[in-house]
Amino acid sequence: MASPTVRRTGLPLDGLSLEASSPPGTSGLVSGHLRLLGAEAEPRRTTPDVPGRITASGDGFGPVEVRMHAVNEASGVVDEATAQAATGIMAVHGRRDGQPRGLALDYVSAATGLLGVQGLLAGLLAEARGMRAHQVTTSLPRAGLLSVSQYLAAEGADEEEACELSPGGPPFSSADGTVFELETLDPTAWAAFWQALGAPRDAVRSGWRPFQFRYATACAPFPEVLHATTRDKSWQSIRAAADDSGAQVCALRAVADRAAEHDGAAPWRLTELGAGPYEPTRPEAGTAPLAGVTVLEAGRRIQAPLTAHLLGLLGAEVIRIEPPGGDPLRGMPPACSGVSARWLALNRGKQAAEVDIKSPSGRERLREMAAEADVFVHNWAPGKAAQLGLDAGDLAAVNPCLVYSCTSGWAGRLQNAPMGTDFMVQARTGMGEAARPSGEPPAPSLMTLLDVMGGLLGTETVLAALLQRERYGHGVRADSSLLGAADILLAPALRRAAEGRGTRRPAGFRRPLRTADGWVAPADAHASEAAGHDLSGLTTADAVDRLRAHGLAATAVTNRLTSLDHDARFAGLIRRDRHGAFAVPDPWSFA
Secondary structure (H helix, E strand, O other): OOOOOOOOOOOOOOOOEEEEOOOHHHHHHHHHHHHHOOOEEEEOOOOOOOOEEEEEEEOOEEEEEEEEEOOEOOOOEOOHHHHHHHHOHHHHHOHHHOOOOOOOOOHHHHHHHHHHHHHHHHHHHHHHOOOOOOEEEEEHHHHHHHHOHHHHHHHOOOOOOOOOOOOOOOOEEOOOOOEEEEEOOOHHHHHHHHHHHOOOHHHHHHHHHHHHOHHHHOOOOOOHHHHHHHHOOOHHHHHHHHHHHOOEEEEOOOHHHHHHHOOOOOOEEEEEEEEOOOOOOOOOOOOOOOOOOEEEEEOOOOHHHHHHHHHHHOOOEEEEEEOOOOOHHHHOOOEEOOEEHHHHHHHOOOEEEEOOOOOHHHHHHHHHHHHOOOEEEEOOOOOHHHHHOOOHHHHHOOOOOOEEEEEEOOOOOOOOOOOOOHHHHHHHHOHHHHOOOOOOOOOOOOOOHHHHHHHHHHHHHHHHHHHHHHHHOEEEEEEEEHHHHHHHHHHHHHHHHHOOOOOOOOOOOOOOEEOOOOEEEEOHHHHHHHOOOOOOOOOHHHHHHHHHHOOOOEEEOOOOHHHHHHOHHHOOOOEEOOOOOEEOOOOOEEO
16 A cells, blocks of 8 residues: 555545445444545445445545445344344343333444444554555444343353342432433432432332442332332422432433534544654554554443453453452452453453552553553543543653543533433433334433443544544544434434424334234334234244235344344354353454
């Protein structure tokens, strides 16, 4: 490959042209993001059933092509609805309700689109580093399996869940009709909030554990009396109890509210830091796109760890910064061979370095590590990095060519925003309305939709920053957020709101149909026709055959995630790691 033209500064894809040829949902996201990163688009008209295909070339690059396969007629996985059903997303999202439930969001399509952008950026980065990556492939099934990877690992673990997987959970409602989310990571604040509202002590005590673990289990079967307590209190008194206790509450907003304030900004922000001297690495031919790249990750829960996990799958060496004694989440039940199955889903293969960032010597050690690294990723609370002297400017002083990635809740884009956790961002942005079809009350999903999508968005942002560094020789601050992830998922609803077409999908949208021994999901295009069939007396296999005999695409709903291991629709994709935990496949293939 000829050396790319080097300019003083610019966007990662300046000077590259883009050709898009694919179905509208996924490709629209991909081409839109690549245009925001500087590429010039040249769309081609094709039939809807052509697999997603994006090609980038120019300025000494490529062509590099990404394919996003959406259709597998033999398995019945042909679109968003059937991908949600087959990969277990309907099962996890439906845990709060006690039966599989489809998301009214184009979740798997959006995840596939982000994986497509990542694959194209990784391919271009490989070219810039002297390697060849002509074609990158991803698919709806791989995106869906990645989205449920933590739940799959936990369900296949050696021991039982820390909390029962039973129906129940937020949101709550007040006496005057306000529906709201509650958030706190502190058991003392939890107890004080409910004490102020007069809830029974036994219920408060027994409710904390399922509430705390709802991020992991996608349900929270705490006592019904807690719901009854809030229904007996005014919204004003509930807000006062939250203010006094240190807990936070957020009323569920409508998609129209988000549409009114949405400024159309990109879901990320790339900011130039210090410049050179930058000495690019040149890995051996045939290695992974990020071979030779060192990533430091100081993250907790899902968002930042998933970002670093995906960078590791692309070949980077990931060093996880953990507190003295190790990450306490390693012990989070359920375990496989003594290690948390959920922790393994996001952190297997990473190295670990115990660093006490609360001490001056620990912070100095982290600066020394950052001086030799390529990427630093964290999802610390707002202001913490600056307080520790570990903000982008602090680390750029020791490494001007560092990519500094902050994966946050809000990225400073909203004033007076609540705590930037998955469920609070869902509540604040109208996700609770968009996730459910018309005719159903709004309710944010207890599946960690935004943490996963935020991790995917963080990976895309880091790859864009690495390519920008490779082309222009300077460090980059790469900001992404759960708010940006929410805007990606809300894009269709925001467009409908702007066009005056309402914000909700039709009643019954992506609602699976009951069979004698399970559930079946028709494709989106055939949902209304399939709903007219009585399948309750048929086995799931016979129900799928019945629908297909009538020309309707459909697939069985995965209700137990461990059945994915021997599911013919995903033959050979799922394996067990050395601890015995289920692991899903790399989401891309490079050729």
